[in-house]
Amino acid sequence: MAQLIQNARSMEVFTNFLEITTLPTATYHQYESVIKPLGDNPGVQTKGRNYQIIARLQQDNAALFGPRPLYDGGxxxxSLQHLQGTNTIDVCMRRRSNQPTHQVSFRRVATIDxxxxxxxxxxRNPNERPDPNAMPINLLQLMVCQAPNLRYGFLAHARRFAVQRGAQDIGAGLSMWRAFFQSVRPALGRMLINVDRSSVPVYTPGPLIDVMVPFLGLRDQRELANLPRDKFAKLRVFLKGVLVRVRHRPEARAKPIADLVPQAGLEEFDKDGERWTVQRHFQSRWNRTVQHPEYVGVRIGQTSIVPAEFCIVEPAQVYKRRLPADVQRKFIELAAQDPRRRRRDIEEAISGGLFNYTNSDYIQDAGMTVNQNLLSVTGQVIPPPGIVYRNRTEPMTGRPGAWNLLNNRFFSVSAPLNSWAVVVFESEHRANxxxxNTFVHELGGNLTRLAPVVQNRAPHVEYGNPHNPAQTLENVGRALVGQYGGNRPQLIxxxxxxxxxxxxxxxxxxxDTVRMTPTQCVRCGKWDAVSGNKADQYRNNLALKINARLxxxxxxxxxxxxxIFERSMVVGADVGHPGPGVSSIPSMTGLVASVSPDVSEFTSFAQVQRPRVEIIQDLEQMIYLSLGDYAGYREARGLQGRFPEHLIFFRDGVSEGEFATVAREEIAMIRHAFVRHGMTDPRSQPKLLFVVVGKRHHVRFFPKRPEDADNSKNCPAGFLVHDQITNPNLHDFYLQSHAGILGTSRPGHYIVLSNEADFSKNEIYQMAYHLCHIYASATRSVSIPAPVYYADKICQRLSSHCSLMSASDTSSVNSGDTPFDLDEWKNNFKQSGLNKRKYFL
Structure with a gap:
């Protein structure tokens, strides 16, 4: 590979791709299928149930189908074979009856060669219209995933399956399973399969009571008899939709929990003209004694009530909500794998047949073969930028990805720190x-060493009411204004x-939004958990945040x-969505834009919009305001040029299927913002570089030689791959910009959707990497450019901008519980008056 960047060095790595050595050439007939339940009680239709019906249909009509068809669960x-004859077939899913339970209709809609x-x-020729038909790739994806997914109880079309072997308990009724991922990816001249090993939380399979008790943190299962309302509601959200089998009907298929029922065994219903309890019904109908009729139970379907003691949680059910904080910590700790272990697990899964590339009849029938050795690629390690502090005439360079704050002074500071105080929301006895006082004094020393910023080394310490924090802060803020003047304190x-x-x-x-007063939070006693150099480093890290907030x-x-940066406005933008299944909380958008020539000072904006809308609907207004702040900054300092020559736009959180829509709609909004500032002639507008930054992918790199790895056994910061595994018709590249700490590092995936400025590839690579070195609260490069990282952090702060969040929790609010009113959210939402400071750190 040609050397592209001066002083970059080449480096060979293994990556988690396999090459499809023989592409299938078969022709498939695509059918649209409709499954119609028959009878009075058809049950709940899910994709998993649909596959069971299609599998039974194929099994009973093998001559009609020939090789097993591929099915997406919807x-x-x-089918490789054209389905001759009737278009409607009856299917019986009962074991002891020949009576049809479902009717399946087929209609051929396409032929895929x-x-x-x-x-x-x-x-492709750039002037050619791109082929919108993604069906061949989707079919190939289905072909690769179907066999292992079905073997391990996952949906046939899912890109990830998990195995129970080696499962570990992580608390709260959950376990961690080993998961394996597959995704078919086109590259120039070859088709690849991205394979990965990860971990997923699943509902612990087994007795339902054994899941309920640890989830609620109960000391004894007898507490299930009289659950308080808040615990009952919490358990209801946790278990809704979970598939369970029932002990008294072992032949019946698993069904989802529709709701919970307190004291399920004592619940009454009418039968034969009298009132029966569930307990009596189970004894009479099934000869089963309900041992704990007073325990909470479940409702399945519309009317069926089952005591929890008769329910068994099905395996392989992934938990998709946000993990509780203590469970999340344990999950991360157990899931972390260094690159050597991760690579070994992937290779063992391949050689051990877990992915089933050799024996899958779906792959064999299509005539496809897969090379089962991890692909080797060559990349480059880009040199880092120089880091400039106030007391250095020459930039400093540390090891790639990190540098030292020792003996350095902040590049610039705000006014001397006088008007500040400490508010403690821990009891005075616990806090001591x-x-x-000792910690605050030592922190002041760190701040003074880094910059002559602290004039008041003994701020007032107030012990506040944790049940009314705002009132305590209000009282302290007024006292500081009365003592030092000004409109508000400098810091609390x-x-x-x-x-x-x-x-x-x-x-x-x-x-952030009521009194526009910078606040820096620390956890009581955390400074005691470290000592020596680590304690000094902890205080220095706080000093980094405090100086930026000031x-x-x-x-x-x-x-x-x-x-280039001196003549540009660099923008990071993102959309943050509520948790899975939550439709009563909005998505939040964040945008951060540079205003200074050295890309160190920023303005920022945030807004809310309808849940899961990916387009930033207020982007035009955000860019318009950002350009105004950019112009105001330059005018105040007598800098030439009111508006930037280039707008370098990094966009986070866009999936591949949304590239075209996001680029079209958001670029149009950016241009409208230019026009609103009087730049009606396109030649007078800033030239746009629009780059999508992807973090949610499964591409990983493993150094071939130990001497090429950093201390964490990962590739060094600055490792770039811009070909060999990239898309043949997109300008995309992978950049691992941070030094590894725990586990296997994930590179950023960058996709250039517009380059009006005609920047060279070298310039784009260096811009992306070097912007990872300006993250204000670290002396390390971060995983994506700092402006995008900032925007991502803003999108996590809905509760700091909107008091409506005080009664809501995105991890537990269930869709449909509360109607969504966007106007109410927007009326309650407030921009931060600290938006020209890094309040979001």
């Missing part, structure tokens, strides 16, 4: 006044107890692309 079925796959691997340092999410939420809401600049970069 409406699409792909897989020989076209080869054309998708060639570079002397320990707090807030000491929180452990597990104080609600207090922190109230603090940030008050500081409006200072910790460091800047000096880079070969710095002259």
């Amino acid at each position: 409406s699409l079925l792909y 897989l020989r076209v796959l080869r054309s998708l691997l060639a570079r 006044r002397n320990r707090v 340092l807030v000491v929180l107890p452990a597990n104080a999410a609600a207090i922190k939420q109230a603090v940030k809401l008050w500081g 409006g200072g600049v910790n460091s800047i970069i000096r880079s070969p692309v710095s002259p």
